[in-house]
Amino acid sequence: MKFFLLLPLLLLAACTAPPSPSGRSALGDRPGPRGFRTVVIDAGHGGKDSGARSRITGDMEKTLALDTARRVQRELDSSFRVVQMRTDDRFIDLDERVVRASRGGEVLVSIHYNSGVSGMRGPETYYWRVDSYGLAKRLQQHLAAAVPGESGSRGLVRRRLRLTRNPSIPCVLVECGYLSNAAEARLCATPAYRQRLARAIADAIREQSARGDAGMGPLPRHIDAPPSQASDARE
Numbered sequence: 001m002k003f004f005l006l007l008p009l010l011l012l013a014a015c016t017a018p019p020s021p022s023g024r025s026a027l028g029d030r031p032g033p034r035g036f037r038t039v040v041i042d043a044g045h046g047g048k049d050s051g052a053r054s055r056i057t058g059d060m061e062k063t064l065a066l067d068t069a070r071r072v073q074r075e076l077d078s079s080f081r082v083v084q085m086r087t088d089d090r091f092i093d094l095d096e097r098v099v100r101a102s103r104g105g106e107v108l109v110s111i112h113y114n115s116g117v118s119g120m121r122g123p124e125t126y127y128w129r130v131d132s133y134g135l136a137k138r139l140q141q142h143l144a145a146a147v148p149g150e151s152g153s154r155g156l157v158r159r160r161l162r163l164t165r166n167p168s169i170p171c172v173l174v175e176c177g178y179l180s181n182a183a184e185a186r187l188c189a190t191p192a193y194r195q196r197l198a199r200a201i202a203d204a205i206r207e208q209s210a211r212g213d214a215g216m217g218p219l220p221r222h223i224d225a226p227p228s229q230a231s232d233a234r235e
């Protein structure tokens with residue numbers, strides 16, 4: 001008797017329970033953004049964290065990333081509000097970047113330069129969430145079209161990082177090129193080439209805002225995974 005009374009109550013409770021704060025859409029399981037106007041540009045590394053350093057040109061990743069971030073802001077027309085994560089050479093913890101991006105932005109693009117074995121060259125774009133796929137694909141397409149060559153680079157990569165998993169907004173991390181590759185490091189050292197990269201990044205952002213995920217093909221499947229932590233992987 002008790003069972004028959006209890007069952008409908010349990011079903012009712014299950015149906016009316018509010019969505020959990022860690023529900024699927026909170027994990028980015030939704031289409032990519034369209035019509036957004038506020039973009040957080042995150043210049044990777046900074047301060048005590050130099051990031052990669054080119055043995056060929058001596059350039060530090062943190063310096064090139066900040067310069068490129070400024071160029072992206074200039075390339076985006078005034079219809080976008082750009083929030084720079086940092087405007088000088090200072091250290092900001094990755095978890096703090098996640099908090100700041102989630103607070104003020106509609107999308108996050110984090111800018112980096114890569115390092116690997118000397119033969120590797122070309123841009124790579126990292127994303128994790130479903131809502132970040134369209135923007136990531138556009139960024140990789142525009143960057144790949146802007147560079148003279150690729151070799152061994154991984155292109156569009158789905159990887160759970162703190163800046164691709166943890167913000168509450170669509171978030172993508174771009175590696176503009178390999179500072180470990182002699183030819184690419186020399187290119188990245190020139191302002192004109194960084195301007196070209198910045199234009200590619202800005203074009204991709206503009207296109208995503210205008211078109212959403214249109215033309216980007218089927219969305220990847222959602223993967224349930226916990227927030228990324230410092231101990232997870234190289235970032």
Ligand SMILES: [Zn+2]
Nearest residue numbers: 044051112113
């Ligand atoms: Zn980096």
